[in-house]
Amino acid sequence: MERTLGCCYYPEHWDETIWSSDAQRMAQLGLTWVRIGEFAWSRIEPEPGAFDWDWLDRAIDILGQAGLKVVLGTPTATPPRWVVDKHPDMLAVDAQGQTRGFGSRRHYCFSHSGYLQESRRIVRMLAERYGQNPCVAAWQTDNEYGCHDTVISYSQAAREAFRDWLRVQFPAQEGNAGDIEALNTAWGNVFWSMEYRDFDDIDLPNLTVTEPNPAHALAFRRFSSEQVVRFNRAQVEIIREYTTAPIAHNYMGRVTDFDHFAVGADLEISSWDSYPLGFLEDRVGASEQAQRAYARQGDPDFQAFHHDLYRAVGRAGSNGAKPRLWVMEQQPGPVNWAPYNPAPLPGMVRLWTWEAFAHGAEAVLYFRWRQAPFAQEQLHAGLLRPDSENAPGADEAAQVAIELKNAKNVEIVQSNVGLIFDYAAEWSWNVQPQGQGLSYFGLVFDHYCALRRAGLSVDILPPDATGLEGYDLILAPGMMHMPDPLKEALNNSGAQILIGPRSAARDAHFSIPTPLPPGWNGLDTLVARLETLRPDLPRPLEGGGSVQNWLETLEGTAQPVLSLQDGTTVAVRAGSVTYNGAWLDEAGLDRLVADLCAQAGLEVTVMPEGLRRRDTGAERFWFNYSGQSIDCEAGTVPAAGVLRETLG
Amino acid sequence: MERTLGCCYYPEHWDETIWSSDAQRMAQLGLTWVRIGEFAWSRIEPEPGAFDWDWLDRAIDILGQAGLKVVLGTPTATPPRWVVDKHPDMLAVDAQGQTRGFGSRRHYCFSHSGYLQESRRIVRMLAERYGQNPCVAAWQTDNEYGCHDTVISYSQAAREAFRDWLRVQFPAQEGNAGDIEALNTAWGNVFWSMEYRDFDDIDLPNLTVTEPNPAHALAFRRFSSEQVVRFNRAQVEIIREYTTAPIAHNYMGRVTDFDHFAVGADLEISSWDSYPLGFLEDRVGASEQAQRAYARQGDPDFQAFHHDLYRAVGRAGSNGAKPRLWVMEQQPGPVNWAPYNPAPLPGMVRLWTWEAFAHGAEAVLYFRWRQAPFAQEQLHAGLLRPDSENAPGADEAAQVAIELKNAKNVEIVQSNVGLIFDYAAEWSWNVQPQGQGLSYFGLVFDHYCALRRAGLSVDILPPDATGLEGYDLILAPGMMHMPDPLKEALNNSGAQILIGPRSAARDAHFSIPTPLPPGWNGLDTLVARLETLRPDLPRPLEGGGSVQNWLETLEGTAQPVLSLQDGTTVAVRAGSVTYNGAWLDEAGLDRLVADLCAQAGLEVTVMPEGLRRRDTGAERFWFNYSGQSIDCEAGTVPAAGVLRETLG
Amino acid sequence: MERTLGCCYYPEHWDETIWSSDAQRMAQLGLTWVRIGEFAWSRIEPEPGAFDWDWLDRAIDILGQAGLKVVLGTPTATPPRWVVDKHPDMLAVDAQGQTRGFGSRRHYCFSHSGYLQESRRIVRMLAERYGQNPCVAAWQTDNEYGCHDTVISYSQAAREAFRDWLRVQFPAQEGNAGDIEALNTAWGNVFWSMEYRDFDDIDLPNLTVTEPNPAHALAFRRFSSEQVVRFNRAQVEIIREYTTAPIAHNYMGRVTDFDHFAVGADLEISSWDSYPLGFLEDRVGASEQAQRAYARQGDPDFQAFHHDLYRAVGRAGSNGAKPRLWVMEQQPGPVNWAPYNPAPLPGMVRLWTWEAFAHGAEAVLYFRWRQAPFAQEQLHAGLLRPDSENAPGADEAAQVAIELKNAKNVEIVQSNVGLIFDYAAEWSWNVQPQGQGLSYFGLVFDHYCALRRAGLSVDILPPDATGLEGYDLILAPGMMHMPDPLKEALNNSGAQILIGPRSAARDAHFSIPTPLPPGWNGLDTLVARLETLRPDLPRPLEGGGSVQNWLETLEGTAQPVLSLQDGTTVAVRAGSVTYNGAWLDEAGLDRLVADLCAQAGLEVTVMPEGLRRRDTGAERFWFNYSGQSIDCEAGTVPAAGVLRETLG
Ligand SMILES: [Zn+2]
Ligand SMILES: [Zn+2]
Ligand SMILES: [Zn+2]
Incomplete structure (x- = not known):
């Protein structure tokens, strides 16, 4: 697979007289791709039904003439004012019941059928x-679903759609009126006399006096995700x-409010927007x-995690080809939206780009070509400054373009280690963190970082993965609901398996199963009790490291493998x-990973602080x-x- | 008085087939009481006017057959959905003007007459x-009035009821239209042209541009409390x-938004819900x-304070019998609702139970029998796990049950020390803290802890206490409005009296009296000025300890008893x-308590960190x-x- | 100019029988001025159209009889309840869309024409x-415009007025319908399809999904300021x-939501309300x-800054006389509204008063005569206690009154150093801080403090200053939009000029100009890039001090004058x-100021911590x-x- 570069460009932001020189400079810089169109609805259709295609025809033509390939974005993230006037109730509503207005972007509710029709029409x-x-x-399609907290809307449109969605989840024997008793039972609504007599009784789970039923909240999260799909x-x-032509969506880093695997199943290209410095802040x-140590570099594992995640998101080609991974927006300099916005250390734009390639990216597009002198992102760096001079990012991009010419292709191979990531588990922890600030993402990312500190390359796997062969070690921590087929697939994979804490702790409707979790075939252990811990009260492990945040009391005959200094068993094993x-804290996780690697026959190389490596077919980066x-x-x-090492 | 144990049980949460074995296991464990029914409205009256009593009849019968005594709760904390549909304006409104919806519990406004009628009907x-x-x-009655901040509602129902309540507070010479001039004068509404021409002009004191008139705010607090009563x-x-049969309400710890003495005057049993670990967090x-030191034990004084408080709340029996103190809900393991939820140290469930008895409790009921696998409290431990096995709390409860059989009864006697607690003072400080984070509860609790660190047993007294005989020392700090009869009763009690800071600082409508406070008969001192202090700027006392938070400038001829290192007098005395x-900080309060005890002829025993004692008739715990x-x-x-020491 | 004292008095708060003795005591204390009337609307016009003037006639008469001069306030900051009932939509609306209700003060929207009429009528x-x-x-006029965040209102009245205001900003060739294309272009609305087809499409810039267009936000800030004017x-x-008679408004310290220069252009007296301890907190x-070191004194520079600022605000007399500076409200003891409210150190009330005079104040009025025993400010000290005894502030005021009799007049002279303060720059930074917590006020105040630490006296200058002759040094940091005439006036002033960071960084509609900023005639430098820095990541300067918060990358041939330890140029110079x-941090700014003073031929005297000086004609304070x-x-x-030193 050839590696390519590109940029995001908004011809409508610039005088048409410079389009041609822009296009030529892009090509000269070594760029292949140019993404356009994504926010241009008001220029394409300035009045309802009155279209102006000429400028876009010309822009595409000029870019194409320069040898560039266009990625054309649908403009549905920015409906013009007149669309909102036509559908005033298309606006999303926040958790406080406040309508989110026009004047920026993503001002629509995914559940509004009128806006869905408008979107279909313009697309x-x-x-x-x-x-x-x-x-x-x-x-x-669109732009950064979920950015600015836009997946979840508490609008009337969402309320009605949620009720209909629930009817489908709890179908009646006949007709589509739904089985409300089934819902009441599944959710345990008897608990506080929350039983409904009809699906139309069900409100959205905001503005309740105290927390809503977590089953209710989780259902709404699942529904909201499906509305995006x-x-x-x-x-x-x-x-x-x-x-x-292949279709992409550009996911935003650390947005987990919808299931990217489900959206990705419809798309050939899985692309994401990588802003390492903004993300760290x-x-x-x-x-x-x-945060101090990496303020100008970004977190050493965060980008890699997303590359590995999005390599797993996407639609296999009809010819069985793997889904394609892109970085649709790559930070090229300081951004404008984080609490503090420093400039990258010299070299980092190049490093981030090569890291994307090492993890399987086919294309990296910088956001954006030229810094806009106006509007919301006027302090977001581009490859060019507002005065059209090269910004430092342009020089690093050019360097990568030259390096790409001479470099052999990166060959992506299956890693030895798999790590399951389940969006529904993230929602489940959000709904019921049990300890302040605890999240599934945090737990999984801690495991990912520990694997990387051990020098390992990782494949992130979807929660419905079936083909788990070829891995030596698979981790599935914190996945609160684990369907039986997954449990089976893990048991049959031949790999060492790590589960817990909280794995398989809930049934499909957020109830605690009996026998108590994890209920794992072949592993005689159950979670008899769980505690959450103050951050300033970690409990030391025998042999080094500590337990923090979360601690379960385990019962059963499985073999202890980790224990507290007071002798309490913390982790157990049976077979694989x-x-x-x-x-576990860093030291504890490092010990556990080392132990699991030993079991799996994997060699651990402890990485110095700040250094990471990634193995591909014939090379180690x-x-x-x-x-x-x-x-x-x-x-x-x-x-x-960056150092490229040829592998033996 | 016989000491008994019990638990909270929700038969409607469980399959009817296990009710009988549940009841038998309760009895075997040594439980006497079982509280049921409090959240079961949707099962009792699933449709408006359509009742289903059969299941409840059977449940009561089965429990009774097992020898258990039932406490039957009214289900008014959880009106079903159809009640809300019938009375959409029964929902409370928060301070931001947002209606608090259906989907959890306590979703009603105390002022709504329609809901009051529904409550009367179901009761x-x-x-x-x-x-x-x-x-x-x-x-x-109901459940935990005020939990989830539910006393105060800014609804239209509350607005209208408040106006009528004010008409009664400021009555006209004739008729019930009220005397608006009297209100204007009492509140000082001339201050910012806030004068009203009619009671219907008066809004609730939320959403004002800057703070509302404190007299207005305090009146609304008093009104809101009376709506609960x-x-x-x-x-x-x-x-x-x-x-x-005796009637109880289960008060929630640290809820002070209504006057528990006033509610308690209608109830034979004063019970409260004790969650030591959640409370500490x-x-x-x-x-x-x-918080670190006691994360798994709870604060050493907080439970005792509530036991002593609720021993004073309640209705004397017609035969002059003392009111009865219960713990209606006792934490038996980790809870689900605090920022962090650790497990109690082994022994603490027993300790908490015995501590309740030592302070006069007649019954302690654990919440709850079996951990629910569904809905909001699925991570709240019960005596049983969701799989019906004993959780650790059950074993400690069983141990207490056995110990109770052989232990002599606890004999409650009047303490040497009294401490007045006034809910209206708490509202007054809330309305006008003058220093960030300062509260009356905090001040009184600091005094309580100091008394306990000195090894003393304490009676908490209501603000309208009249019989103050028999005490050697009575403390009444921070009670901003002190009616004349109380001042007199204190002066006539024969005890050493401690007042201040801020005692008697306001008249009944929140104005500063002249002569300046405290205006105390026989004590020539007045508060010429007051300051609040940054937490990082305490002022050292001569002789040890410091002043923090609050400092008044005293004038007059009374004898200084404490002073700052710069010579400023901080506390004065005349007679008793x-x-x-x-x-004062801890060291300062310890010094003051020691001095007062010396005056009162009370012996002080300094308690080691974490140790507390409580004297009863023939025993010291x-x-x-x-x-x-x-x-x-x-x-x-x-x-x-726990250690029981036989006295004398 | 004679220096005088005074106080704020509310005769309507007190029984008429004490007015006369109050007046005599004021005169005896040495007061000249008494401000009255500002909150008395409900007493002047208790019913719509029914006036009661008698009491006010008598109050003015009694005060006048005692030899006092009355400042009469218009009562428009406190419209009575009936005004609000007449104009329910006159209430302001906050950024969350919530109407701000009656019950305190400043409950009106500046854009409401009905309320404007009512104000005109009562005035x-x-x-x-x-x-x-x-x-x-x-x-x-009125009281403390902008206090309690009251300049900006998101009401319907504001929405409509804003649209009309924009039509005037972007006028059509003919008629007053406005040129919407001009607005779209100026704001760069194409950015996210935010283009409007009509001025009636434009909403207020709140409640958008993510940040609104900064051009939109800034226009609304300008509009809101003009509504106050x-x-x-x-x-x-x-x-x-x-x-x-001269007309004043009493500005509140640190309120920058409207342009005080623009309001002041209509007023002969520029007065402000000085609460040093509250402000520090x-x-x-x-x-x-x-905050610890100065808790009982106030910040050593904050009052001086405001004196110097307000000396520049105001309307020149028709005879060319300078505008008059007053302190309309001076803190005399503890206040009630800060997080913590300590008492001033003995001496500070006198110090604050003399400091005002040294900076050119003609009158200092203490707020207030007697502490009110009721309503919102009952814990705000007065010169008298609620029981009419002198509070400590009264004695210090009396001392100043005596000192004034014997002291020679203060002679205000032009300072050597000028510092430009631009309200629009403050709004611009608010709209786009780029780093958390960064503000123009903070930047300018840091410069002001550095000048004062160097022993310099400062004139604050308006952004449209034209006569800049006579200064040796003029600072204009952070002024994001600098009109060409100002640039020219600075270049022609003959003074050393300091600009940056961020000076001249935007055009009039908040776009980045090309060539890049600062675009300064005769100075070959441009800001190629900018970064904001975490507070814990300052970058050390070569030679001492550090860069914090904000760092620009400079390009061009101008001479470096400051650089980072890594050699990066941080400041440059060409000519003057x-x-x-x-x-820069304190040490860095001190170095820069010392360098500029050396260039300007000004002597620097490093002030010891806490000491400040101020030069007047013949005296140094x-x-x-x-x-x-x-x-x-x-x-x-x-x-x-305070020490007064006779100069040379
Ligand atoms: Zn983006
Ligand atoms: Zn409870
Ligand atoms: Zn004021």
Whole structure:
């Protein structure tokens, strides 16, 4: 697979006289792709039903003439004012009951059928016109679903759609009125006389006096996720009528409010938007110390995690080809939206780009071509400054473009280690964290980081993975509901398996099963009790490391493998399955990973602080996220630098 | 008085086939009481006017057959969905003007007359049916008034009721239109042209541009409290028509938004819900250091304070019998609702139970029998696990049950020390803290803890106490409005009296009186000025300890008893009355308590950290809240353990 | 100019029988001025159209008889309940969409035309009656515009007025329908399809999904400021019909939501309300260490800054006389509204008063005469206690009154140093801080403090200053939009000029200009990139001090004058213009100021911690804000004391 670069471009932001030189400079810089169109609805259809295609025709033509391939975005993330005036109730409503207004972007509720029709209409117009355009080589639906907390809406449209969705979840014997008793039973609504007599009794789970029923809350999260899938699929189905070009959506990092695997099943390209510095400041959840140490580099594992995640998201080609991974937006300099917005260390734009390739990316597009002098993102760096001079990111991009010419292709191979990521588990923990600030994402990411500190390459796997062969070690911590087929697939995989804490702790409707969790075939252990711990009260492990946040009391005959200093068993094993009842700190997780690797016959190489590696077919990549050069077995990796090692 | 145990049970949560074995296991464990029914409205009256009594009849029968005594709760904390549909405006409204919806519990406004009628109706149905049932030995009204911040509602129903309530507070010479000029004058509404021309001009004191008139805010707090009293009394009056069994309400710890003395005056049993670990995390206000030290034990004084408080709340029997103190819900393991939810140290469930008895409790009921696998509290431990196995709490309960058989009865006697607690003072400080985070509860609790660190047993007294004879020392700090009869009763009590800071600082309508406070007969001192202090700027006392938070400048001829290192007088005394103008830190309060005890002829025994004692008629109880065993004069008290010492 | 004292008095708060003795005591204390009337609407017009003037006639007469001069306030900050009932939509709406209700003060939206009419009506009635009253020597409009966050309202009235205001900003060729395309272009609305087809499409910039267009937000801030100007001007125009007495408004410290220069252009007296202890706790933004050190004194520079600011705000007399500076409300003891409310150190009330005079104040009025025993401010100290005894502030005021008799007049002269303050820049930074917590006010105040630490006296200058002659040094940091005439005036002033960071960074509609900022004639530098920094990641300067918060990358040939330890240039100079691209810490700013002073030929005297000085015509004042006495070249300045040194 050839590796390529690109950028995001908004011809409508610039005087048409510079389009041509922009296009030529892009090509000269070594870019292949240019994404356009995604926010341009008000220019395509300035008045209801009155279209202006000329400028877009010309823009595509000019870009194509320069040898660039266009990714054409549907503009549904930014409906113009007149769309909102036509459908005033299309606006989303926040958890406080406040309507979220026009004046920025993503101002729509996924459940509103009128807006869905408008979206279908504009997408059809676009696809009809450009579906066969030779310059348009790929499509993007909408932009960053879920960004700005936009998956969940408490609107009237959502309320009605949720009721209908529940009727389908709890179908009546006949007709579609639903079986309300089944719902009451599944949710345990008897608990506080919350029993409904009809689906129309069911409100959205906000603004309750104290917390709503977690089964209710989780159902609403599942519903909200499916509304995104439905909205995206509507666009995909239309585009497919007109073209065979691959379709992407650009996911936003750390957005977990919808199931990316489900959206991705409709898309050939799984792409994401990578802003390492902004993420470190506002969503990684790193320690203050780490935020200082990596302020100009980004977290050493966060980008890799998303690359590995999105490599697993996506639609296999009809020819069985693997889904394609892209970075649709790559930070090229300071951004404008994090609490603090420093500039990347020199070298980091190149490092991030190569890291994406090492993890399987086919294309990396920088966001954006030229910094806009106006509107919300005027302090978001581009490859060019507002005065059209090269910004530092442009030089690093150019360097990568040159390096790509001479570099052999990256060959992606299955990793030895698999790690399951389940969006529904994330919602489940959100609904019931039991300890302040605890999240499934945090737990899984802690495991991912520990694997990386051990020098391992990781495949992230979907929760409905079936083909689990070929892995030596598979981790599935914290997945609160585990369907039986998955349990079976894990048991049959031949790999060492790590589950817990909280794995398989709930049935499909958020009730605690009996026998108590994890209820794992062949593993005689059950979670008799669980505690959450103050952050300042970790409990020390015998042999090093500590338990923090979460601690389960295990009963049963399985073999202890970790215990507290007071002798309490914390993790147990039977055969190839290990159940860990605790959220371990770094030292504890490193010990557990080392132990599991020993069981699995995997070699552990402890990475120096800031250094990470990634194995591909014939090469091992070394990435130095620190500000100092680091010596490793393959040589010296410069600060903010990359080393490619040919594998034996 | 015989000491008994019990539990809270929800037969409607379980398959009827296990009711009988549940009842037998309760009895075998040594339980006497079982509270049921409190959240079961949707099962009793699934459709408006359509009742299903059969299951409840059977449940009561089965429990009674097993020898258990039933406490029957009215289900008014959880009106079913159809009640809300019938009375959409019955929902409370929060301070931001947002309606608090259906989907959890306590979703009603105390001022809504329609809901009051529904409550009367369902209570009458229940009382009519079970008033003479021999298995029903006590009743409970509603559940935890005020929990989830539900006393105060800014609804239209509250607005109208408040206006009518004010008309009664400021009555016209004739008719019931009220005297608006009297209100304007009492509140000082001239201040910012806030004068009203009619009671219908008066809004609720939320959503004002800056703070509302504190007189307005305090009146609304008083009104809101009285609405709870009215709501509860309506139930009590109906139940009394059908039974002579005692009636309880289960107060929630640290809820002070209504006057428990006033509600309690209608109830024979004063019961409360004791969750020591949850409380320490979310409402005690302890230091971080203390939160770490007692994370698995709870605050060493918080439960005792509530036992002593609720021993004073309640209705004297017609035969002059003292009111009865119960713990209606006792934490038996980890709960689900605090920021962090650790498990109690082994021994603590027993300790908490014995501590309740030592402070006069007649019954302690564990919440709940079996952990529910569904709905909001699925991670709240019960005596049984969801799989019906004993949880650790069950074993400690069983141990207490056995110990009770052989132990002599606890004999409650009047303490040497009295401490006045006034709910209206708590509202007054809330309305006007003058320093961030300052509260009356915090001030009184600081005094209570100091008394306990000195080894003293304490009686908490209501603000309208008249019989104050027999005490050697009475403390009444921070009671902002002190009616003349109380001042007189204190002066005539024969005890040493401690008042201040802020005692008697306001008249009945929240104005500063002239002469300036405290205006105390026989004590020539006045508060010339007051300051609040940053937490990081305590002012050191001469001789040890510091002033924190609050400091008054005292003028007059009374004898100084405490002063700052710069010579400023902080506390003064004349005869048996001491006025303390400062909020003292622990060391300062310990010194003041020692001094007062010396004046009162009381012996002080300084308690080691974590150890507390409580004197009863013939016994002294020692409770060790720490994680290490402690040697005291009565012997060694094991960690999380109890020691009973026979007195004299 | 004679210096005078006064107080704020509310005769309507007190029994008429004490008015006379109050007046005599004021006069005896040495007071000249008494401000009355500002909150008395409900007493002047208790019913719509029914006026009661008698009490006010008598109050003015009694005060005048005692020799006092009355400042008469218009009562429009406190419309009575009946005004609100007449105009329910006159209430302001907060950013969350919540209407801000009646029950305190400032409950009106500046854009509501009905309320504007009511204000005009009551002001005309007052002016008609008292315009020629010989006892009324000055007028005050309303009270503390903007206090309690009241400039910005998201009401329907504001929405409509904003649209009309925008039509005027973007006028059509003909008619007043406006040119919507001009607005779309100026704001860059194409960015996210935010283009409008009509001015009626434009909403207020709240409740958007993510941030609104900063151009939109800034326009709304400008509009909101102009609504205040319009509201104030309406009152002024009416008062002037009836009197030639000077008119004041009392600005509140650190309120920057409207342009005080623009309001002040209509008023002869520029007065402000000075609460040094409250300000330090709730708005200075000082370090925790400084908040501890100055808790009872106030920030050593904050009052001086406001004196210097308000000396520049105001309307020149028709005879060319300078605008007059007053302190309309001076803190005399503890206040009631800050997080913590300590008492001033003895001496501070006198110090604050003398400091006002040293900075050019003509009158200082204490707020208030007597502490009110009722309503919102009952814990706000007055000169008298509620029991009419002198509070400590009264004695210090009396001391100043005596000192004034014997002291020579203060002669205000132009300072050597000018500092430009631009309200629009403050709004611009608010709209786009780019780093958490960064503000223009903070940046300017940091510069002001550095100048004061160097012993310099400062004139604050408006952003449209034209006569900049006579200064040796002028600072204009952070002024995001700098009109060309100002740039020219600075270049032609003959002074050393300091600009940056962020100076001249935006055009009039908040776009980044090309060539890139600062685009300064004669200075070859441009801001190629900017970063914001975590507070815990300052970057050390070569030679001492650090860059914090903000760092620009400079390009060009101008001469470097400051650089980072890694060699990066941070500030540059060409001729007399210095551009500083960084937010410097104290040590860095001290170095920069010292360097600029050396360039300007100004002598720097490093002030000891807590000591400040201020030069006037023939005297130098030394103020000791610390709690210890300090020796300086002029002698020993006692703690919380003042020293007057005769100059040369
Ligand atoms: Zn993006
Ligand atoms: Zn409870
Ligand atoms: Zn004021």
